Amino acid sequence: MWGITLEPNSAVSLARQIFLGFQERIITGQLQAGEPLPSTRALCKELGVSRNTVCEAYDMLLTEGFLISRQGAPTRVAQGLTIRRVEQKNLPAQATPDHPPVAWDFRTGQPDLSLFPWQQWSHALRSAADTLSVQELGYRSPKGYAPLCAELADWLLRRRGMAVDPADVFITAGATQALHLLVDLLRRDGRAFAIETPSHPGIHTMLLDKGYPIHPMPVDGQGADSSSLEGTTISAAYVTPSHQFPLGGILPASRRAELLRLAKEGGFLIMEDDYDSEFRYAGAPVSPIYCMDPSHVAYVGTFSKTLFPALRLGFVVLPKAFHNQFLHLRTYLDVQSPILEQAALAEFLRTRKMDRHVQHMRRAYGERRDVLLRSIERAFGPSARCWGDASGLHVALQVAGMEFGEAFITASRNAGIRVNPLWKYCGLEYGHRDKLLLGYAHLTPDQIEPGVAALRRVIEECAT
């Protein structure tokens, strides 16, 4: 009776099961307004539970106003509780076309996580957990854990030659969040953001989503060409000067100085994204624009490539005039980054384990890069040229006379190859139809050579 069935072994208490049973019947209209409920005495007998249990359930129903009780009268169902429920529709499952499994995965931006020194990182976590005070578990500054800001300033000095005041360092949930906060911070009504084209799809999509206008800067083998900014007023300019994504150019000092001059005259900041410059294999290290003049640069870095992506730690170095507004935005976005990882990273930097890890990975990735370049040379000979091979985790492969259009995409997928044509990062109107992006850092040397050979076979098929 009452259609209530109890499950004695459920994690839900018996009283709550009774509550839920009546609630359901009231909402669906099976129990109408004004209808009396059975007495607690009757119901407890019927359901075979204690009277306390039934009283508890009735109390819940009274507290939430599903029932009304008046002195002397039986407890009745309250008014106006019937709800017409709408069945939730499952979204149609996305049709997943029938592809063979991926045998050669040339995705970009993937560090080799199998080489991550998890033992050492665990040690840093434990050591951080032992060090943190109770106060640090509460709401703290949205700026970031102070010892981490200090260690990061040291790291930037020894690795990138940057003289950074720890007060200017703000910890973020990766570079993505840093950029998200920066575009909100720097937006000026009606003024576009200048971004490299092609560039990482993240910044482009973020600006489109927010409805902020975009001013595309063309990119050549040396990086962004900012000459079109002369005389325009923009919100900010986004560049990757140490290793342009995706073409790999290093922005020459004269173009950097030019961009800085434009930033000063136009009163805008340069958003400098230094996403993978830790991994440099050939030539001298490249220093950030920040070193030339920190007053007009917001320098963004990440630990997704050097440590691991699911860590979600990055940072921005920011001129002082923007500090307060940045803190405000972060507070109302997500308050702060989790404290434990921040403390662990501070420890990892302090003990120089970070330096040794990056050194180790640079060697490993450098070997893979050499294997890739040799494999490309062997497979394609002089018809291929690699862009941006001096650093990072990927190269752009240009094959003379090729067009990597939809036919190629289908053919490569059918051959079990995961690879992106470069025009996917800028749209067809910007050219670069003859280039592919090859991420290699996550591939072992003995995966790279057959992968490139498989790629060559697909390219040959498509060319004929």
Place this chain on the structure above:
Amino acid sequence: MWGITLEPNSAVSLARQIFLGFQERIITGQLQAGEPLPSTRALCKELGVSRNTVCEAYDMLLTEGFLISRQGAPTRVAQGLTIRRVEQKNLPAQATPDHPPVAWDFRTGQPDLSLFPWQQWSHALRSAADTLSVQELGYRSPKGYAPLCAELADWLLRRRGMAVDPADVFITAGATQALHLLVDLLRRDGRAFAIETPSHPGIHTMLLDKGYPIHPMPVDGQGADSSSLEGTTISAAYVTPSHQFPLGGILPASRRAELLRLAKEGGFLIMEDDYDSEFRYAGAPVSPIYCMDPSHVAYVGTFSKTLFPALRLGFVVLPKAFHNQFLHLRTYLDVQSPILEQAALAEFLRTRKMDRHVQHMRRAYGERRDVLLRSIERAFGPSARCWGDASGLHVALQVAGMEFGEAFITASRNAGIRVNPLWKYCGLEYGHRDKLLLGYAHLTPDQIEPGVAALRRVIEECAT
């Protein structure tokens, strides 16, 4: 000569020190375009370093385009590199008025972190670290760690009587981020967000910052009054029905049904924030609106109060029609939450340590609540009334005939009491001038009684 001084014990390599020295001189114009640099042979003698070191520095300068070298000619400074630097001004330090230290801190929303079972949490972290696969360290789903979504669905069933599909659970960086994502997700051009007034200042500030219009819903002792929504079109309605913040009312079932009817007719979602309902001390547990009809509710929860704020983990349970757009927004906001804490929380829930911890804290906070209510009774007698004392971490104290204006704020500060008048959460035009918010969960019983007595003295002073 050349003004370059080297520090042999620096973390910066000698080559980079030489590079930075020349870079500085070129940027500031001390070295002009076209000027020849000394030969590597001459410079290495002069600085007392190896020739390799100097060659490395020159390579860096060449790579970055600070120098140009032509066959046979000496290396010279490139064109157009002089930058006029602007001195960064420090912001004027905010004037901090000369207050006595805070002796009685009645801030709201502060759990007692000294009772947090850090040992058990560390154990969960270690166990999570041992369990996670290498793949989990990479970029994963913005939805959240699947085992955590499943454990959370179980938790919501046993604690809140909610029947939740784990596919509908999305992990976020606390409730703040969940709300931030939701308002972007649910915004319809020109349509306001209905929010309780007074409410938590977070949601109000967030909407103001984004320029989204606000429709204020008045609040009484039972919670939000949504009658003004009849016939309007809004983007969404934000409510705290289980324990209204800050007034503490429990929204009766009839008003819940009314709000659901409006949501269906108006085609909007209810953003249900269940921020502290784990801690209920009197009366029956209150179940979320979600239980009445999940199809029009986005249910938001947090672990900031039950575990600790700097953990930054919360979640939203979302109808399926909104899943894809939510994933898109999260991807371009900060990709995902850190994996380790997610795995640790899954473990903490799975082993029921979470249940025991919440039970333990509920007892501790319940004792403090009793002490607070008794202290208020003793100090104020019948002139005081407490709102929302059945659950949560704070009460609203109403003192008949009082006005907690600026004079009171100054007097309480001078008496070493940190306490907020309720009108600070809604503005003076909404009344509530006779109420204060008292957070008590973070205070030990022997702090509460003298704190309330001190508060009474200040109130008496201000009343006369």
